[in-house]
Amino acid sequence: MKHALLIINPHSRNGQVDALDDAIEVLKASGIEVSVRESESEEYLASLIEQYDREDGIVVIGGGDGTISSALDALYRCQRTVAVLPMGTANDFARSIGVPQDLPGAAKVIVEGKRRRISLGKIDDKHLFINVAHVGLGVDVTHELSSDSKKFFGVFAYLGAFLRAIKGNKSFKLRIQAEGWDCSMKVIHLAVGNGRYYGGGNIVDERATLFDEVFNLFFIKPKPWWQLLLLGPTLRKGASQTTEHIVRNTARKFSIRTSHAKELEADGEFVTRTPAEFELIPEAIEVIVGDVPEPTTGAN
Numbered sequence: 001m002k003h004a005l006l007i008i009n010p011h012s013r014n015g016q017v018d019a020l021d022d023a024i025e026v027l028k029a030s031g032i033e034v035s036v037r038e039s040e041s042e043e044y045l046a047s048l049i050e051q052y053d054r055e056d057g058i059v060v061i062g063g064g065d066g067t068i069s070s071a072l073d074a075l076y077r078c079q080r081t082v083a084v085l086p087m088g089t090a091n092d093f094a095r096s097i098g099v100p101q102d103l104p105g106a107a108k109v110i111v112e113g114k115r116r117r118i119s120l121g122k123i124d125d126k127h128l129f130i131n132v133a134h135v136g137l138g139v140d141v142t143h144e145l146s147s148d149s150k151k152f153f154g155v156f157a158y159l160g161a162f163l164r165a166i167k168g169n170k171s172f173k174l175r176i177q178a179e180g181w182d183c184s185m186k187v188i189h190l191a192v193g194n195g196r197y198y199g200g201g202n203i204v205d206e207r208a209t210l211f212d213e214v215f216n217l218f219f220i221k222p223k224p225w226w227q228l229l230l231l232g233p234t235l236r237k238g239a240s241q242t243t244e245h246i247v248r249n250t251a252r253k254f255s256i257r258t259s260h261a262k263e264l265e266a267d268g269e270f271v272t273r274t275p276a277e278f279e280l281i282p283e284a285i286e287v288i289v290g291d292v293p294e295p296t297t298g299a300n
Contacts, residue, residue, distance in 0.1 A: 001032060001056060001057065001058055001113055002031070002032065002033060002054075002056040002057065003032065003033045003034075003035070003054045003056055003057030003058075004027055004032050004033070004034050004035070004057060004058055004059075004060050004083070004110070005035050005037065005048065005049075005052045005054070005057060005058070005059050005060065006024070006027075006034055006035065006036045006037070006060040006062055006085070007037050007038075007039050007045060007048055007049075007059065007060070007061055007062065007063075007071070008020070008036065008037070008038050008039070008062035008063065008087075009038075009039065009040070009062065009063030009064070009067040009087065010038045010040060011040070012062065012063045012064055012067065012087035012088055016087055016103065019102065019103040019104065020062065020085070020087070020103055022103065022104045022107075023085055023103035023104050023106065023107035024036070024107070026104050026107035026108060026111065027107050027110060027111065030111040032110075032111070042070040045067070045070055045071055045074070046070075046071070046073065046074040049071060049074035049075060049078055049080055050074055050077075050078055052078075052080065058080070058081040058082065058083055058110075058288065059071075059075065059080045059081070059082045059083070060082070060083045060084065060085060060110065061082060061083070061084050061085070062084075062085040062087050063085075063087050063088055064086070064087060064088015064089060064090065064091060065088055065090055065091065065092050065093050065130075065131060065267055065268065066088065066267065066268055066269065067088070068082075068084060068093050068130060068267075069128075069129060069130055069131075069266070069267035069268075069269065072120060072128040072129070072130060072285075073128055075285050076120060076128060076281075076284055076285055079285070079286075080285075081115065081285075081286045081287070081288065082285060082286070082287050082288070083109070083110045083287065083288035084097070084099055084106065084287075084288075085103050085106050085107065085110075086099060086101055086103070086106055087103070089200065090197075090198075090199065090200040090201070092131050092195065092196075092197035092198050092199070092200070092201070093130055093131055093195060093197075094106070095196070095197040095201065095293070096131070096195040096196040096197050096209070096210050096292075096293070097116075097118070097210065097287055097288075097289040097290065097292060098289050098290035098291040098292040098293060099289070099290045100290065106290075109288060109289070109290040110288050112290075113288060114288065114289050114290070115286050115287070115288060115289070116211060116286070116287060116289050116292070117211075117283035117284070117285065117286050117287075118130075118210040118211060118283070118284065118285060118286075118287055119194060119210060119211070119212075119213055119280055119281060119282050119283065119284055120194065120280075120281045120284035120285065121133065121192065121194035121215065121266070121278065121279075121280060121281070122278070122279045122280070122281055123264070123266060123271055123272060123276055123277070123278055124272055124276055124277055125277065125279070127266060127271040127272065128281075129194060129266035129267045129271075130194060130195055130210075130267060131193070131194060131195045131197065131198050131267050132191055132192060132193045132194065132195065132198040132199075132204055132266075132267070133191070133192040133194075133264060133265065133266040133267075133271075133278070134189070134190065134191055134192075134264070134265045134266075135174075135189070135190040135256070135258065135262050135263070135264050135265075135274060136172065136187065136188050136189040136190055136220075136262065137188050137189035137220065170188070171186045171187065171188050171222040172186070172187065172188075172258050172259050172260065172262060173185075173186055173258060173259035174186070174187045174190060174219060174256065174257070174258055174259075175256065175257040175258075176217070176249075176254055176255070176256050177254060177255050177257075178249070178251035178253070178254035178255075179251060179252065179253055179254070180251075181249065181251075183247070183249075185219075185221070185247075186221070186222055187219040187220060187221060187222070188220050188221070188222050188223075189219060189220040190217070190218075190219045190256065191204060191217065191218050191219070192215050192216075192217050192278060193205060193208050193215060193216040193217070193218075194210065194215060194280070195208070195209075195210045196208045196209055196210065196293060204216050204218070205218065205248060206295065207295040208295065209292065209293070209294075209295055211292075212295070213252070213280060213282040213283075214250045214251070214252055214280065215250060215251050215252065215254070215278065215280055216248070216250055217248065217249050217250065217251065217254075218246055218247065218248045218249075219246070219247050220245060220246055221244075221245050221246075221247070223245060251278075252279070252280045253277075253278065253279045253280065254277075254278050255275065255276070255277045255278070256274055256275060256276055256278070257274065257275045258274040258275070261273040261274055262274045264276055
């Protein structure tokens with residue numbers, strides 16, 4: 001690698017200017033030429049990737065999970081190798097590929113240049129996602145979040161949003177049809193994990209990685225809000241076993257139906273409403289990785 005196109009979300013720069021400058025210097029000191037661009041829109045971000053034609057270069061995304069997610073379509077179509085300087089609130093994708101949260105440390109990972117191909121999730125044959133998709137409680141949590149709360153409270157903003165969301169949660173009938181299994185039950189939440197982390201460091205499933213070529217699903221049965229609080233540690237560490245309150249399974253392709261149309265979010269953004277079809281794209285794009293977290297109980 002001799003060149004890096006660094007695309008920065010300017011809204012992520014607050015308080016990180018010096019650290020970003022240090023990271024760029026780490027890249028330059030290793031002999032990598034760096035071209036820096038800023039992008040405030042998904043369309044411009046995609047155009048920068050599409051127009052990048054250096055065969056000896058990579059695309060570096062300087063931003064959070066939302067910025068990375070908005071670049072997925074262009075990265076996949078153009079088959080560009082991507083690296084990340086984590087500048088968001090949660091930075092769950094960076095965690096999933098073993099990239100440290102400090103920018104100079106992340107730049108050192110880029111210099112080392114270890115590459116692996118990762119899976120992507122696809123919804124209704126058009127919406128790509130990299131971390132997790134939600135129906136139900138997870139969507140309510142997103143509605144409770146605000147840019148200001150994430151700015152001032154960081155990952156703790158997710159905890160506050162969760163506490164507010166569970167008090168108003170409502171159950172719905174969910175039907176899942178997958179290859180080799182199907183189920184139908186009342187739930188308050190469905191999560192479909194492509195990566196390992198979501199919501200500021202919560203683990204989708206202790207077996208999950210971005211390389212295991214399978215979705216990890218879990219859904220939560222209806223419970224009073226105060227009982228849901230007791231599930232916090234389990235949801236945080238992503239235990240792999242089905243319990244009285246949480247049902248877990250895996251699939252590569254499946255469909256979901258709900259008793260009434262429900263919002264479906266992927267990587268924190270609204271993409272469609274149920275019903276929906278999910279499909280995994282194995283080894284979809286190449287990324288620069290660090291020390292990748294290993295699954296606790298072995299791969300699926």
